[in-house]
Amino acid sequence: MNRRNFIAGAAGALTFSGAIAAETVAETAAAEATDPVFKAFADALPQHSWQMGYEGLQADAAPMTLSLRGQMPRGLRGALYRNGPSRHSIGGVRYHHLFDGDGMVQKYEITDAGITHRGKFVRTEKFIADSKAGKPVRQTFGTNPPDAQPITGPDSLNVANTSVVSHGGELMALWEGGSAIKLDAQTLDTLGPKVLSPEYAGMAFSAHPKIERDGTLWNFGVTSHLGLLSVYRIAPSGEVLKTETIKVRDIAMVHDFAVTEQHLVFLLPPLVFDRDRARSGETFLDCHVWKPQLGMRVLVLPKDHLDQPQWFDLPAGFVFHVGNAWEDTTAGTIRLDYIRSPDAWSPLHGLRDVMSGRFERTGNAGIAFVGLNLKTGRANQTLVNQETEFPRVDPRVVGVKHSQLFTTLRLDTGPRPGFDAVMRMDVASGKTDRYRYGTDVMVEEHVFVPKPGGSGKEGDGWLVGTALDLKKKAMLLSVFDAMHLSKGPIAQATMDRVMPLGFHSIFVGA
Structure with missing residues (x-):
């Protein structure tokens, strides 16, 4: 898409339900002229095909049928739900950080009749307020509009753009700093915030809940300005069983955690919240040091x-995502794996750069294997040099000993962000099995789906995920035999439209 079309697309009349402001091309062009981020992204578009994954949308994605190559496994019926920031600009003003965009939940529905895709923006309080104004009027993770409206609570800023969970009969879009937002699983219509309890209404509910084998859900939330960590335990029915809030010194930016049979484990990188910066009006991101x-x-x-x-103490590093953790009772040790970066360059700089059409190669994010000795209080860590992200395990081994770790992988993508491959690692031997999509494909997170009626053995299932084909300007939905990735997809569906690159997904069986 050239710059003129980019500006015109951002200026087009929006078609969301509710009272939405229509804009003229002239108004948007005027805003674009004063917004350096919008201008930089538009100017760089002719140079970088990868930017199509970050242009964003201005309307819901209507249902579309995918074409299929190969045959979908008979037992794989249901829906892959994906979430991610998808409205990156409004009124000619572009958000400054990838985490800022309004969330859109996408649904790839797999039936005997074929595969259908649709996507809908989550109608959060913030989304509706910005849409009515025709420009950003609410603060975000990394952008503070000059005339921002007052914050009345965490859900004033909720963009519901990070992940999805299906639990207790409800489908919910998740963010970091506010409520889970309930959705209609069939239509993706927004149903409203999930209220766990009156005293915890609007409190932070993380995008990475852990569901144990018995269906119990654990989650957490961070209230940065108060230095608080809240923990939630929720029954398979959706009933809240326990809440606890503790004070944490030098509260950090915590995105994920792990559960074992007896413990919860939180990694706190040294990217810590600074109250003085918050008082001076910095963005939430820039309040961290x-x-x-x-x-x-x-x-x-x-x-x-x-x-x-x-x-426990480990060497300094940054972490977004944790793979899995388990109790090694023989050694009195918790074993844990996570994706470690040497510093916080990605959230502080890299994820800002893509919003301006820039990319800079920096230090790799590799896999770290950790041992936490509960008796001695000592920790050890081993690093594996694989440039990876989005670790997932077979959901049947969450919190217990696992042997396989699935991730995205960067092999040879050239001068662009993201990943071009998927990988399975045997955590005991370190041996890997991988499939490379290619330089012109940007790979999103893939998830493990157990095979219904299978052996029940870890790894008996499929790895399912999406990717953006830059040459074809199309989305790919691929299904692999999880234990034989190098053989390539056993089935792959193609959708002839580009969707914004997102974060996390789940598969819900029919």
Whole structure:
């Protein structure tokens, strides 16, 4: 898409339900002229095909049928739900950070009749307010509009753009700093915030809940300005069983965590919240300061005594995502794997750069294997040099010993962000099995789907995920035999339109 078309597309009349402001091309062009991020992205479009994954949309994605190559496994019926930031600009003003965009939940529905895709923006309070104004009027993770409306609570800023969970009979879009937002699983219509309890209404509910084998859901939330970590335990029915809030010194930016049979484990990178910066009006992102002298702190909470923390220390590094953790009872140790970066360049700079059409190659994010000795209080860490992200395991081994770790992988993408391959790693031997899509394909997170009626053995299932084919300007939905990735997809569907690159997904069986 050239710059003129980009500007015209951003200026087109929006077609969302509710009272939405229509804009003229002239108004948008005027805003674009004063917004350096919007201008930089538009100017760079002719140079970088990868930017099509970050242009964003201005309307819901109507249902579209995909073409299929190969045959979908008979047992794979249901829907892949994806979430991610999808409205990156409004009124000629472009958000400054990838985390800022309004969330759109996409649904790839697999039936005997074929595969259908649709996508709908989550109608959060913020989305509706910005849409009515025809420009950003609410603060975001990395952008503060000059005339921002007052914040009345966490959900004033909720963009619901990070992940999805299906639990207790409800489908919910997830963010970091506010409520889960309930959706209609069939239509993707927004049903409203999920209220866990009156005293926790609007409190932070993380985008990475962990669902144990019995269906129990654990999650957490961080209230940065108060230095609080809240923990939630929710029954398979959706009933809240327990909530606990503890004070944490030098509260960090925490995106994910792990569960074991007896403990919760939190990795706190030294990207810590600074109250003085918050008082001065900085964005939420810029309220965080990189303090490597603190190291990577590890907080372990016993499930039955959440008020009795145990702390461990690791070398400084940054983490977004955790793979899995389990109790090594013989050694009295918790084993854990996560994706480690040497510093916080990605959230502070890299994910800003893509919004301006820039890319800079920096230090790799590799896999870290950790041991936390509960008896001695000592921690050890081993690093594997694989440039990866989005670790997933077979959901049947969440919280217990696992042997296989699935990730996206960067092999040879050239001068662009993102990943071009998927990988399975045997965590005991370190051996890998991988499939490379190619330089011109941007790979999103893939998830493991157990095979219904299969052996029940870890790894008996499929790896399912999406990718953007830059040459074809199309989305790919691929299905692999999870234990034989190098053989390539056993089925692959193609959709002839580009969707914004997102973050996390789940598969819900029919």
